[in-house]
Amino acid sequence: MPESPNRRGFLRTAGGAALAASGAVRCFAEPARSDRPNVLFLMTDEQHHRSLSLTGNPYVRTPNMDRIGREGALFENATCVTPYCSPSRASMITGVYPHTHGILQNVSPGRNGQPPLKHDAFPNTECLLHDQGYATAFRGKWHLGDTGDFLCYESWGYASQKPGEYNRLLEERLPAAQFKDDQDPGRYLGRPVEKIRAIRDAWQPFQEVAKNVGYIATIGRSVVPPELLPETQITNQVLDLIDRHKEGSFMITASWSPPHDLWVIPEPYYSRVDRGKVKLPGTTDLPQWDQGGPSKRLGDLVGPDGLREYAAIYHGMVKYIDDQLGRILSRLDDLGLADNTLVLFTSDHGDMVGAHGCVGKSLFSFFDDLVRIPLLMRFPGRIKPGTVVTQPVSQVDYTPTVLDYLGQPAPGKIHGRSMRPLIEGRRVDWRAYAFCQRAANSRMLRTDRWKYVIRSKPRILALYNLEQDPNEDHNLAGDKAHASTLRDLHARLLDVMTKDGDPYLKDFPRDPLG
Structure with a gap:
């Protein structure tokens, strides 16, 4: 089954066929106003865990994201299952790790690409609720294949249902022909992007070394106004869905791509x-496996001025999405639905935002900038305002948590657990670590004090003391003084992999230093 191209191609071209794989709604006759809770699942792509003003962003205010956390719960130690889009998204809706659901890379078409998530392989949160009579809808970035394969969805594009529909709107309001004399490379929605000199000078050199990710050097100011952006259309569609299903019970997902590349606003x-x-973070040496990667190469080429430009645009994109989120929260208020709606806000993974001199996420490392994510939940009357959860939680915990609050049983044989006991402050035996993976051969185990990373082939190790080195500048894996700690963490990782049924356990050594 072919997958539509993702948002990157959609944003770089004006072609109507270039639509990202995303989602839709499966509608049916609904009863009169339901007392069953609604669910709004709101997510971004590639959002740093400290990009909210609630979590310390000094550059922009995010009152709407903050509102969810202040009126509900803030999770201080939420971690993605992998710093890739598709695998994380699959884990959010299935409650299992990538090594089990099988989406190890970003879904892509072609014989050698990552196949999409199969509709019948694992229970899907929204399909489970659809079976219980909920109206279920998905708008925006899906990144798991074709939503039309799932009984709870219909096929839908990133910003419109029919191919070319959004591009026709854009062409009517902002004809591409008026920019025909602008020959500057790197476009957004088929329209020019104004770039500062540091970005312009880096463009061509980066194309020569970046292989298939040269597009990420498109960084600058867009001529497309906010009201015509595809993410604004996604929000408009979500508002319409809420209006249409206000008398019944619904689970609606809004999935905006920013602040993912392209970094244009x-x-x-x-x-x-x-x-x-x-302020740019320190630019210490990267591990060997990342020194020649595109994130570091682009950071070196654009230099400090380019890194500041990228970071400033990144935070501007966060602000834009916060405004979109605010429109949705206001609609809940206006319709009297806020008190009966569980709102969950999160992202699929993080972004370097200039840390270690890097742009984006194209690394092999497991820096906190990449693996920690924002997570907020609000449910008036069920979640106490101002709740702060400090235990490590994961994207695999989303499905059982949502179902728990809706009085529905979680699927059997999943890795996730309901976070409700943590939210309610109950004493519970909970995992004291965060687990993360990259494809088949890399794993991370993070505790309060330590982060341990192993790549099986070729063998590469990383060990960071997070208490003394929170920015992960000093890899202690080669320090004999920490050999015992490294071996202990490795043994603990193997135990986790065994317990969770990781099929790639056999590829990892018993002794990492042997």
């Missing part, structure tokens, strides 16, 4: 952050 968001006030 129009005014007023482009100028929201003063570049002179952007």
Whole structure:
């Protein structure tokens, strides 16, 4: 089954066929106003865990994201299952790790690409609720194949249902022909992107070394106004869905791609952050496996000015999405649905935002910038305002948690657990670690103090003392003084892999230093 291209191609071209794989709604006759709770699952792509003002962002205010956390729960130690889009998204809706659901890379068409998530392989949160009579809908970035294969969805594009529908809207309002004399490379929605000199100078050199990810050097100011952006259309569609299903019970997902690349945003968001006030994190040496990767190469080519430009735009994109989220929360208020709606906000993984001199996420490492994610939940009357959960939680916990609050049983044989006991402050035996993986051959185990990473082939190790080195600047894996700690963490990782039925356990050594 072919998958539609993802948002990157959609944003770089004006062609109507370039639509990202995303989602839809499966509608049916609904009864009168239901007392059953609704669910709004709101997510971004590639959002840093500290990009909210609630979690310490000094550059922009995010009052709507903050509102969810202040009126509900903030999870301080939420971690993705992998810093890849598709595998994380599959784990969010199935409750199992990538090594089990089988989506190890981003879903892509072609004989050698990652196949999509099969509709009947694992229970899907929204399909389970659809079976219980819920109206279920998905708008935005799906990234798991064709939503039309799932009984709870219909086929839908990133910003519109029919191929070309969004592009026709854009062409009517902002004809591409008016920019025909602009020959600057790197476009957004088929329209020019205004770039500062540091970005322009890096464009061609990066194309020569970046292979198939040269597009990420498209960084700058867009001529497409906010009201015409595809993410604004996604929000419009979600508002319409809420209006249509306000008398019944629904689970609606809004999945916006920003602040994922392309790092392009129009005014007023482009100028929201003063570049002179952007503080770049330290640029210490990267592990060997990342030194030649595209994230570091682009960071080196654009230099400090380019890194500040990218970071400022990134935060402007976060602000834009916060405004979109605010429109949805206001609609719940206006319709009197807020008190009976569980709202969950999260992201699939993080972004370096200039840390270690890197742009984006194209690394093999498991830095906290990449693996920690924002997670907020609000459910008036069930979740106490101002709740802070400090235990490590994972994307595999989303499905059982949502179902628990809706009084539905979780599927059997999943890795996730309901976070409700943690939210309610009950004493419970909970995992004291975060687990993360990359494809088949890399694993991470994170505790309060330590982070341990192993790549099986070729053998590469990393060990960080997070208490003394929170920015992960100093890899202690080669320090004999920490050999015992490394071996202990490795043994613990193997225990986790065994317990969770990781089929790639056989590829990892018993002694990492042997």
